[in-house]
Amino acid sequence: MKKFLKNIGPGPLVAAAFIGPGTVTVCTLAGVGFGYSLLWAMLLSIVATIVLQEMSARLGIISQKGLSQIIRTEIKNPILKxxxxxxxxxxxxxxxxxxxxxxxxxxxxxxxxVIGNPNIEIGGFSINTLSIVIGALAFVLLYIGNYKLLEKVLIGLVTLMSLTFLITAIMTKPNISDIFMGIFVPKFSGDSILTVIGLIGTTVVPYNLFLHASLVKEKWQNKSDLKYARNDTIIAVVLGGLVSMCIIISAAAIQSQDISSASDLAKGLEPLFGSFAKYFLALGLFAAGITSAITAPLAAAYVASGCLGWNSNLKSRKFRAVWAFILLLGVLFSSLAIKPIDIIKFAQIANGILLPVIAGFLIWIMNKSSILGVHKNNTKQNIFGFLILGISILLSVATLNKVFQLNIF
Structure with a gap:
């Protein structure tokens, strides 16, 4: 057990990154709107995420480089690069x-x-002090620059999040046979297609591929460590997927359709199962928010460092400057309740285009003997990889359709 725990590392950080408030909200809407019938989409998402993240981890350990570094060096055409x-x-x-x-x-x-809404008024602005507290906590953990400490904190938060959502789901006393039907018997309709794509899109996340390749080399340096990285990836992604399923199951217990966020889910469960359900869900939402608030700036710093040829050391000035900038903007927008709609739309477009590009590049690079040697993709890994590439193209089209209202679906 001690050896097992010692070799759990970057995987939970990846799970922490994809189970953010957005995932919680999409899973809530899926449960409220469609009950257990879209659980199969989460199973598909788990498999797709394991395949791509395993490739990313293998690339990071064998090359000892981040994905953005390899992109910068392997694409020779200057325009394409x-x-x-x-x-x-x-x-x-x-x-x-x-x-x-x-x-x-x-x-x-x-x-x-749990504790209310302690806003303060300054110069006509209402400032949410809890945003500043969470931002400060994320800043301290990132500034310390100790990977092992960061890993332990995030593993602890992911464990807390997993337990709270699992307990909440159990409290709803779900029908087990209906759950298995939802997982293994896919049901599909025109009304659910965007929700299905949303569930997959919040789990198969482009920035996690960059984050994982960079983090594994902080933990492991030898080819013999590949088996630990693979186990770490599978356990963490499956755990993250189960958390998402628990949220869907919890939301399916609510009769009201007037649910649009995870906080509504917490309130909706209270009359059915008492205040305990509300508090468990609140703890889970807090853990989901703060883990993503830490991993998103960290991923951005790794990507910027790799693309621009900077040192990706956690304590380097340029690396710190990137994550601090991301964190500062997040705190500012959150504390002042500013919604950067245009920026988010731009981000959706860019991420929609990026996922198939990066998935395609990753499959290409994973077949290069010059980089991976005997550890390049085998036939089975390539088959799964190309299937997921097709899914990512569908996600890309759906994202552009949603942003530009093209009415493709």
Whole structure:
């Protein structure tokens, strides 16, 4: 057990990154709107995420480089390289800055459910002090620059989040046979297609591929460690997927359709199952918000460092400057209740285009013997990889359809 725990590391950080307030909200809406019938989409998301994240981890350990570093060195055509680097920087750095406010706000909503809303008025502005508290906590953990400490804190928060959502789901006393039907018997309709794509899109996250490749080399340096990285990835992603399923199951217990966020879910469960359900869910939402508030700036810093050829050391000035900028914007937008709609729309577009580009590049690079040697993809890994590439293209089209209202679906 001690050896097992010693080799759990970057995987939970990846799970922490994809289970943010956005995931909680999408899963809540899926449960309220469609009951257990979309649980199969989460199973598909778990498999897709494991395949891509395993590739990313394998690449990081064998090459001892981040994904953005390899992109910068392997794409030889200057025009294509410039386009790819700009797309990555736009989607990950600017995108994470836009989403960071949502991450912090999610953590704030969790705390507000328990301790209220301590706003202060300054110069006509209403400032949410909880946003500043969460931002300060994230800043301290990132500034210390100790990977092992960061890893332990995030593993603890992911464990807390997992337990709270699991307990909440159990409290709803779900029908087990209906759950298994929802997981293994796919049901699909025109009304649910955007929700299905949303569930997959919040789990298969482009910036996690960059984050994972960079983090594994902080933990492991030897090829013999690949088995630990693979187990770490599978356990963490499955755990993260189960958390998402628990949220869907909890939301399915609510009869009212007047639910639009996770905080509404917490309030909706209270009359059915008492205040305990509300507090468990609030703790889970807080953990989801703060873990994503830490990992999003961290991922942006790794991406910027790799794309621009900087030192990716956690304590380097340029590295710290990137995550501090992302965190500051998130705190500012969240504490003043500013909604950067245009920036978020831009981030959605960039991420929508980026996912198939990065998935395609990752599959290409994972077949290069010059980088991976005997550890390149085998036939089975390539088959799964290309299937997921097809899914990512569908996600990309759906995202552009949603943003530009093209009415493709």
């Amino acid at each position: 410039g386009f790819t680097v700009i797309l990555i920087l736009s989607a990950i750095v600017i995108g994470n800055a836009a989403y960071e406010a949502g991450n912090i706000t999610g953590g704030v909503l969790g705390l507000q459910t």
